[in-house]
Amino acid sequence: xxxxxxxxxxxxxxxxxxxxxxxxxxxxxxxxxxxxxxxxxxxxxxxxxxxxxxxxxxxxxxxxxxxxxxxxxxxxxxxxxxxxxxxxxxxxxxxxxxxxxxxxxxxxxxxxxxxxxxxxxxxxxxxxxxxxxxxxxxxxxxxxxxxxxxxxxxxxxxxxxxxxxxxxxxxxxxxxxxxxxxxxxxxxxxxxxxxxxxxxxxxxxxxxxxxxxxxxxxxxxxxxxxxxxxxxxxxxxxxxxxxxxxxxxxxxxxxxxxxxxxxxxxxxxxxxxxxxxxxxxxxxxxxxxxxxxxxxxxxxxxxxxxxxxxxxxxxxxxxxxxxxxxxxxxxxxxxxxxxxxxxxxxxxxxxxxxxxxxxxxxxxxxxxxxxxxxxxxxxxxx
Amino acid sequence: xxxxxxxxxxxxxxxxxxxxxxxxxxxxxxxxxxxxxxxxxxxxxxxxxxxxxxxxxxxxxxxxxxxxxxxxxxxxxxxxxxxxxxxxxxxxxxxxxxxxxxxxxxxxxxxxxxxxxxxxxxxxxxxxxxxxxx
Ligand code: SF4
Ligand code: SF4
Numbered sequence: 001x002x003x004x005x006x007x008x009x010x011x012x013x014x015x016x017x018x019x020x021x022x023x024x025x026x027x028x029x030x031x032x033x034x035x036x037x038x039x040x041x042x043x044x045x046x047x048x049x050x051x052x053x054x055x056x057x058x059x060x061x062x063x064x065x066x067x068x069x070x071x072x073x074x075x076x077x078x079x080x081x082x083x084x085x086x087x088x089x090x091x092x093x094x095x096x097x098x099x100x101x102x103x104x105x106x107x108x109x110x111x112x113x114x115x116x117x118x119x120x121x122x123x124x125x126x127x128x129x130x131x132x133x134x135x136x137x138x139x140x141x142x143x144x145x146x147x148x149x150x151x152x153x154x155x156x157x158x159x160x161x162x163x164x165x166x167x168x169x170x171x172x173x174x175x176x177x178x179x180x181x182x183x184x185x186x187x188x189x190x191x192x193x194x195x196x197x198x199x200x201x202x203x204x205x206x207x208x209x210x211x212x213x214x215x216x217x218x219x220x221x222x223x224x225x226x227x228x229x230x231x232x233x234x235x236x237x238x239x240x241x242x243x244x245x246x247x248x249x250x251x252x253x254x255x256x257x258x259x260x261x262x263x264x265x266x267x268x269x270x271x272x273x274x275x276x277x278x279x280x281x282x283x284x285x286x287x288x289x290x291x292x293x294x295x296x297x298x299x300x301x302x303x304x305x306x307x308x309x310x311x312x313x314x315x316x317x318x319x320x321x322x323x324x325x326x327x328x329x330x331x332x333x334x335x336x337x338x339x340x341x342x343x344x345x346x347x348x349x350x351x352x353x354x355x356x357x358x359x360x361x362x363x364x365x366x367x368x369x370x371x372x373x374x375x376x377x378x379x380x381x382x
Numbered sequence: 383x384x385x386x387x388x389x390x391x392x393x394x395x396x397x398x399x400x401x402x403x404x405x406x407x408x409x410x411x412x413x414x415x416x417x418x419x420x421x422x423x424x425x426x427x428x429x430x431x432x433x434x435x436x437x438x439x440x441x442x443x444x445x446x447x448x449x450x451x452x453x454x455x456x457x458x459x460x461x462x463x464x465x466x467x468x469x470x471x472x473x474x475x476x477x478x479x480x481x482x483x484x485x486x487x488x489x490x491x492x493x494x495x496x497x498x499x500x501x502x503x504x505x506x507x508x509x510x511x512x513x514x515x516x
Binding site: 051053177178180185186189261262263264265266271273326336337338339340341342343344346347 | 440468469470471472473474475483487488489505506508509510
């Protein structure tokens, strides 16, 4: 791999306002016109983005101490249970927990309400201890009142994901949306040619410590995501990458509700749309090859979600161009396809990140360590 | 021309032979897409009127004069642009192809000429961006 430029050189150019930054969509046309070599010589950074429901998300919160203090054990926020197993006034509010009284309102909605500046009801109970005598509290907080609200999402940004279909005779309600019977609809969930981990298929530049834009704030890749299990197989002459995931961290107080949205999927439950932008430095022509990938070269598998098995039947392979155009062929049949991940928002995120880098407000952090290549992916024994 | 409207009957008007009058007295061609009519309660029908402009206007005036509500679909099938994230998952669920993502902007639009007010989109939208008064 021939090195074209280093992180330091790119950051110098960002500082001087000279960096050439384009989105993962713009780079496709540039490479078609100028070829890979020439394009790699003048483009410094390519921005990627995604905006999808990502269930494995949540926020660590520190409430501060009340007078007299309480060691919170059973905690709710707007009636949604939050984790009570940390220090006295620390909690983790998971996005998918639901309110006791309203199954359509969950942790994700509390997080969005906090971000929108709304007051949130906090209750907690405790057995009471010598150092934390209070046994109950019922109060209201805003995001500004919290000492810390640190988003930490154990698994975001799936490199590639299934297309969900349903071969049964009745509609089924899944985390991929409501699937119509008899192969009536096909749902997918990625921004394809804009997606961060599909643009860095070998995970050469996205690693632990990479600076990212998380829901509009500066955040970081903190580790590999849970279930991170990169793999590659050949489909229709193209390499199909899948299985990579990242865990991410960032300050909720710096985020924008424009890039975070609570979601309720009927019959499944609560999830959260998370917007992530990741810059990819064009260090080499190999890196450039990754980012100029097009939807028609990116494949994924069609999976029958009417099967109740963990390993569901694979009905075929399709590319993201057909998926995005709204129609795929499975077993010779046309199936209407739609995405639960927003391409419009992913594009907005790529553009926003491009503007920030262009203005010198966001520079690049080289990964401290690569994400692991060899990982385990076991099923749970029963 | 054609025009699709939602007609809302107050409880005491449900028994009026409205559709018959529209056809016979106003010469309109009528297609009922969806109806909820229960005697003694309010009723709603989604109806497509076909005829020339004057016939449609006169027909709608006649209905309104009976004290019956007539709304364009735009007033009863509402897409909240601030809430919609343009995921597009509703597009493959819509039975009438009324929901589409624009080919350039990838933003959602509703074609009210196609919508049959089935309610599926409102039910499945993950962010509650579509509300339907029916
Ligand atoms: S499902 Fe809801 S958020 Fe998604 S495009 Fe349709 S209306 Fe917009
Ligand atoms: S109400 Fe039904 S027909 Fe109208 S846009 Fe929604 S899904 Fe389509």
